[in-house]
Amino acid sequence: MDKKTEQKKVFLDIVQQLRQLIKMEEIQAGEKLPSERVLSERLGVGRSSVREALRSLELLGLIETKHGGGTFLASTHKHQLVEILSMFILEDEKSKKDVELTRQIHEKEAIRVISCTETLRTLPVWDSFFVKLEIEDAISCRDVLREIIITAGNRLSLKVWFQLAAYDGDRLNRNSTEEEKLIIQTMLKSMQLGYEKEALKAYEQWMKTLRSN
Template identity: 60%
Template sequence: MMDMTQPKKRFIEIVQQLRVLIREEKIEAGGKLPSERVLSERLQVGRSAVREALRSLELLGLIETKHGGGTFLSASPQHKLIEVLATFIMDDERALSDVEKTRSLHEREAIRVVCQKEKLRNLPVWDSLFIQLEITNNSLRNDVMREIMIASGNRLALRIWFQLEAYSGNKFSGKVTQQEKTNVLTLLKAIQLGLQEDALEAYEQWRQQL
């Protein structure tokens, strides 16, 4: 079995190296970061790894990418979160449990929000997920939860969720199995019907299967 912890540890190292570089270069809010090529050379990692780290930081609002202009440290106070982020991920082993619990809190709240609003319950995405599960049998676990998070409409929660997903190990990676399908289908149907408690129960049973 492939060890998924190694890529994640490497990712964490890159983020930490970026933090040091920003401090040493005295890059202020709104300041421009070196290009992907330069970062790749200075950090001695592949450009794809640098690109993935930058994408994650952008999702969190720590950096901004301007088309044709480069990458900049966020001009908002959010850029200070890079210190918090780096400190948190320093102890990956201890933080993993907290990451999973925090992710679950965001997912449960998103399920509640969607169940409570008729407009969100009637989004066509739920039927699309049903078709994927029933006909193509090709649904990814993270796809299901991502659509629920997106549907809830909380952009900050979605940004946080993307980061939690990146650090939460491989528990939700891969396809929905036949054993899980019943709970996932029940979750989606309960969402469409606005049955909040049934949806949350199906969600918890699904998590216990992973």
């Protein structure tokens, strides 16, 4: 059970304790954490060790710091993770392609899940998209995909997706063209009706269009 209670490194231990502290004191996203000096005293460790732990979490994007202001629990979607990982790991073109493909893996699975789940595919939110697609000018690829992934209900998959989507954000954030909107409508319609195959087919077409633009 306590598999790693005998942590060697203090800073890893602090990461653990920080987690407990956040849970105990019910610190919500965006709220302030105790100051470095306070943490140092409460946990009985040096301030530099606390900083090592905090900096680690910051790099992971789990906390944010404001010089002179304090340390705050991050509001989810601001992970530097992919940026850092990509700096070290992904450098060639093949890797960039991998990022895109991996992102699409999660997107496709979400479409499958929704198509096959009565309660999800009949959600009113999809109808709202039809309205948006006709009325609003600014609908980005990302908006639609995000809703899909969120609805599919796998939070971890969502998290991975956010990171990957942040990586080649330019293309995703661009507003959709009329051609794309049509494809999106087809896809959503198929999904609503539970036509998994058709929905995925439309999705593939959509991605193809995105690449060419």
